[in-house]
Amino acid sequence: MPSSQAPPAGATALDPTAVRPDIADARIIRITPAEVRATLSGLRDDGFTMLLDVGGADYPGREPARFDVVYHLLRMPVKIATVAEVGAPERVRVLCGVPENDPVVPTVSDLWPSADWAEREIFDLFGVRFDGHPDMRRIQMPDDWEGYPLRKDYPLRGVARERTPRPSFALKSNVAAGTPASGKTAAALQKQIAQARGRDEFHGADDPAKTAQSGRHPGGASTAGTAAPEQLAQQPVHLKKDTPQ
Amino acid sequence: MTTATTPGIAPESGGYTVDVVERTDNRMVLSMGPQHPSTHGVLQVVTEIQGENITKASPEIGYLHTGIEKSAENLFWNQASTVIERMDYLSPLTNALCYYLAVEKLLGIEDQIPARANQVRVLFSELSRIASHCVWLGTGGIDIGALTPFFYCFDLRERILDLFEMAGGARMHPNYIRVGGLREDLPDGFLRKLDELIAMFAPRMRDLRGLLQKNPIFQDRTIDIGIISAEDAVAWSLTGPVLRASGIAYDVRKAFPYSGYGEYEFDVPVRTEGDAYARFLVRLDEMDEAMRIVRQVRKKLDEKGPFQIADTKFAPPPKETIALSMEALIHHFKLVSESFRVPPGDVYQAVEGPRGELGYYVVSNGDNRPWRVRTRPPSMYNLQVLKKLAIGELIADMVVMIGSLDPVFGEVDR
Numbered sequence: 001m002p003s004s005q006a007p008p009a010g011a012t013a014l015d016p017t018a019v020r021p022d023i024a025d026a027r028i029i030r031i032t033p034a035e036v037r038a039t040l041s042g043l044r045d046d047g048f049t050m051l052l053d054v055g056g057a058d059y060p061g062r063e064p065a066r067f068d069v070v071y072h073l074l075r076m077p078v079k080i081a082t083v084a085e086v087g088a089p090e091r092v093r094v095l096c097g098v099p100e101n102d103p104v105v106p107t108v109s110d111l112w113p114s115a116d117w118a119e120r121e122i123f124d125l126f127g128v129r130f131d132g133h134p135d136m137r138r139i140q141m142p143d144d145w146e147g148y149p150l151r152k153d154y155p156l157r158g159v160a161r162e163r164t165p166r167p168s169f170a171l172k173s174n175v176a177a178g179t180p181a182s183g184k185t186a187a188a189l190q191k192q193i194a195q196a197r198g199r200d201e202f203h204g205a206d207d208p209a210k211t212a213q214s215g216r217h218p219g220g221a222s223t224a225g226t227a228a229p230e231q232l233a234q235q236p237v238h239l240k241k242d243t244p245q
Numbered sequence: 246m247t248t249a250t251t252p253g254i255a256p257e258s259g260g261y262t263v264d265v266v267e268r269t270d271n272r273m274v275l276s277m278g279p280q281h282p283s284t285h286g287v288l289q290v291v292t293e294i295q296g297e298n299i300t301k302a303s304p305e306i307g308y309l310h311t312g313i314e315k316s317a318e319n320l321f322w323n324q325a326s327t328v329i330e331r332m333d334y335l336s337p338l339t340n341a342l343c344y345y346l347a348v349e350k351l352l353g354i355e356d357q358i359p360a361r362a363n364q365v366r367v368l369f370s371e372l373s374r375i376a377s378h379c380v381w382l383g384t385g386g387i388d389i390g391a392l393t394p395f396f397y398c399f400d401l402r403e404r405i406l407d408l409f410e411m412a413g414g415a416r417m418h419p420n421y422i423r424v425g426g427l428r429e430d431l432p433d434g435f436l437r438k439l440d441e442l443i444a445m446f447a448p449r450m451r452d453l454r455g456l457l458q459k460n461p462i463f464q465d466r467t468i469d470i471g472i473i474s475a476e477d478a479v480a481w482s483l484t485g486p487v488l489r490a491s492g493i494a495y496d497v498r499k500a501f502p503y504s505g506y507g508e509y510e511f512d513v514p515v516r517t518e519g520d521a522y523a524r525f526l527v528r529l530d531e532m533d534e535a536m537r538i539v540r541q542v543r544k545k546l547d548e549k550g551p552f553q554i555a556d557t558k559f560a561p562p563p564k565e566t567i568a569l570s571m572e573a574l575i576h577h578f579k580l581v582s583e584s585f586r587v588p589p590g591d592v593y594q595a596v597e598g599p600r601g602e603l604g605y606y607v608v609s610n611g612d613n614r615p616w617r618v619r620t621r622p623p624s625m626y627n628l629q630v631l632k633k634l635a636i637g638e639l640i641a642d643m644v645v646m647i648g649s650l651d652p653v654f655g656e657v658d659r
Contacts, residue, residue: 016610020590023350049479052595055606055619070606072593072621076479076495089500093593114482117306117629140310140658149315156319 014062017095026072026091032065033105036096040071040108048073048092051108054118056126058152065097067128069105098128107133125150272300275640279308283388283644286654290631290647294640302635302643304628309658317618321584322348323424325615330418332620333656335380336373338409339598341422342366344618346503347594347607348424351587354554361550362426363505368439368542369409369421370504370596371535375446376405377599378528385525385648386457389466394456401449404442411435424585425560426553436546443543446536454529467522471634471646474519481630484623485601486531487650490524492517497597509538521649528651559585584613591617600624600651620659624652 018028031039040051052072060066071094098105107130109115119130120139127148130136138145147154278289287308293301313332317325329344330337349355383398406416411432413419421428457463473483478491488495496513498506514530516523553560561580562573579585587609595604604621627650634646 016589016608016616017591020351020588020592022353023590023592025350025593051482052484052602053482053604053606053619053621055621057606057608057617057619070619072604072606076493076500089495091501091593112482113480113633114626114629117625138307140307149312154315156315 014059017057017068026093029092029094031094031096033096033098036069036094037106037108037111039094040073041111043073043092043094044111047075048090050074050076051112051114052091054108054115054122056122056128056150058126058150060152062097064099066100067098067103067126069096069098069122069128070094071096071108103128104131105129106131109133124148127151271295277643279305284647285384285652287658288628288647288652288654290635290643292635292640292643297639297641299635299638299640299643302632304631306625306628306654306657309654311655311659313659314618314620318615321613322587322615323580323584325618326422327418327420329618329620330420331655332622332659333377333598333600333603333624333653334417335377335653336599337418337420338369338373338422339596339603341420342370342504343594343596343598343603343605344607345422345424346596347592347605348587348615350592350594351590351607351609352424352559352585353588354425354556354559357425357554357556358504359426359551359554360505361430361546361548362552364542364545365412365427365431365552366422366504367506367509368539368546369412371538371542372405372408374535374599375532375539376402378532379405381528381599381648381651382453382457382525385645385651386463388644388648389463391457391460391463394453397449397453397456401446404438404445408435408438408442411438423553423560425556426551430549430552431546436543439539439543439546443536443540450529450533450536458526458529464522466642466645467525467649468520470521470642471638471649472518472520473630473634475517477630477633478519481633482626483601483630484626485598486524486527487627487630488601489513489515490527491519497595497602501595503594503596509541511538521645524649586611586613587615595621598623600653600656601627620656622656622659624650624654624656628652628657 018030029039050073052074053070055070055072057068057070058066059068073092073094075088075090075092096105103126105128107115107119109119109130110132116133116135117139119133120135120137122128123130123133123136124138124140125148137143141149272293272295275292275294276289277292278284279287281288284290289305289308291303291305292299311331313328316328320328326341326344329340333340346355349358379398379402383395383402386392386394386398409419409421410416412435413421413428473481473487473491475492478488478493483491484495492515494513494515497503498511499513511534514527514534516527557573557576559580561577562570566573567577568574589609589611591606591608593604593606595602597603601623602621603623606617606619606621607615608617610616628647631646631650634650635643638646
């Protein structure tokens with residue numbers, strides 16, 4: 001589907017999951033935390049013996065479930081002793097919505113020991129706890145870390161700061177609300193440009209006379225071509241003087 | 246037997262907790278790593294030993310956590326592969342391929358990828374597999390005292406990295422795969438170098454097999470060490486050579502073919518012993534099978550053809566058209582300045598990496614950046630089984646077991 005087409009029906013900025021029937025990558029099951037164990041053990045008995053992955057995703061503002069815990073299960077094409085019946089290879093994706101005020105999901109680490117680290121990682125990076133997990137502590141981040149880095153409201157770098165909306169961030173909603181796409185008003189942008197000019201960051205300054213005097217492009221009598229060799233010639237002397245042996 | 250498990254922070258343990266702390270019986274706690282040379286990165290294994298036998302092993306990961314998934318969410322769709330390639334740094338192109346296959350599915354253009362692009366993608370996947378197994382074999386040999394194979398392996402790998410450099414400009418992270426195909430066509434002289442590699446591969450493998458496969462010391466160190474049963478392999482979500490050495494013939498290339506893998510003839514090596522030696526043999530056979538695919542791809546590469554899709558909304562227009570066509574210039578400018586937008590949806594795409602099923606769960610909300618990029622790291626799941634694997638083994642065999650699982654910590658910790 002080319003991107004110029006309208007998004008499929010049912011897709012919202014808040015929940016882009018399970019809206020693409022054209023991608024047949026896996027069967028999709030949507031459940032609540034209370035149904036996790038029954039669903040997953042049922043699937044396991046159904047031949048989906050391998051838990052491929054447990055991942056997390058954050059959709060802030062989505063109600064009633066802000067987080068998704070995403071289970072990928074695999075039915076393998078080959079027979080092993082504990083499974084009586086095997087079919088064609090197939091994947092299933094179980095999306096478990098988790099509410100923000102009570103982010104707890106029952107563990108499946110007793111059904112699949114491999115869920116241990118994956119569930120710890122979701123707890124570490126999203127703050128979703130797994131009830132009944134034998135060792136629920138951080139795995140990637142240090143134990144005394146504050147916050148859950150993969151949440152969308154966690155800053156990308158540095159200390160917590162006010163986020164400037166990215167130009168494209170939730171574009172549709174911004175445009176619908178009448179705000180410019182960049183989140184900045186036109187006046188603020190002009191001010192920023194003016195400040196940049198004041199710092200002489202642009203070659204094309206607004207006063208041509210001043211530009212010519214400073215020997216900068218465009219059109220000045222003394223251009224960079226004549227000024228540069230002098231500077232270059234002085235550079236090594238200057239460096240030599242200041243550089244300790 | 247007392248196991249002191251302290252939730253939260255235990256100040257006496259230096260800020261982090263391990264679940265074996267103090268012993269009153271004749272067992273002792275031995276911490277291995279994170280700066281241990283045979284852990285192939287930064288892995289700490291806190292082991293509890295009785296005499297020489299391991300009674301408990303607790304791998305601690307996270308020393309190389311760099312937040313790649315978070316970084317990828319904040320880059321444009323076509324920029325994210327620069328960080329994604331750094332996850333499994335021994336087979337970067339496999340990572341990029343898997344990510345871009347997922348993006349192409351979300352865009353709905355996976356059927357429009359030109360044949361030549363698919364052939365080169367398969368070629369580089371298989372060359373990555375050989376290069377990655379070379380590192381595993383070389384360093385795995387060093388772990389148990391076999392120094393010579395290291396030089397043979399790294400020489401072979403270096404020739405493959407030369408090919409990456411020719412095509413993509415960088416040895417380790419070429420960033421050569423793009424949405425809709427490749428960044429550029431294969432350069433002149435590439436196929437000649439590829440032919441040289443193909444010619445030297447078989448004798449080199451014969452040397453390597455001669456050095457290790459029948460070597461009695463090597464066999465003593467690996468046979469019956471770290472046995473994983475088929476049931477355990479499935480329960481612990483093992484994939485790749487580790488799973489296939491336990492008797493289960495699951496290979497993503499066969500089960501869910503991608504990039505035209507269905508066109509090539511190759512076998513999936515399987516062994517049933519499940520020990521470190523079986524994993525060694527499976528990987529060696531995989532290198533031969535990978536070269537078999539490379540030879541088949543090579544025959545198709547003489548025919549030139551388009552290397553990216555024609556739709557210049559996703560793939561940059563050819564350089565010579567930019568100077569002539571206004572539309573091409575606009576598309577180029579839009580791609581560079583704000584990338585493209587991907588229709589909302591979520592998709593799981595997996596490829597058979599050198600370590601197993603490498604999967605990407607990618608979510609788009611219609612923006613020009615991915616909303617969520619979740620990696621299914623095969624190394625992490627494969628490494629986790631060490632908790633079970635190590636029990637009852639000798640402490641001296643720990644390095645063999647870690648080596649036979651072949652973890653890459655850029656991917657385990659991400």
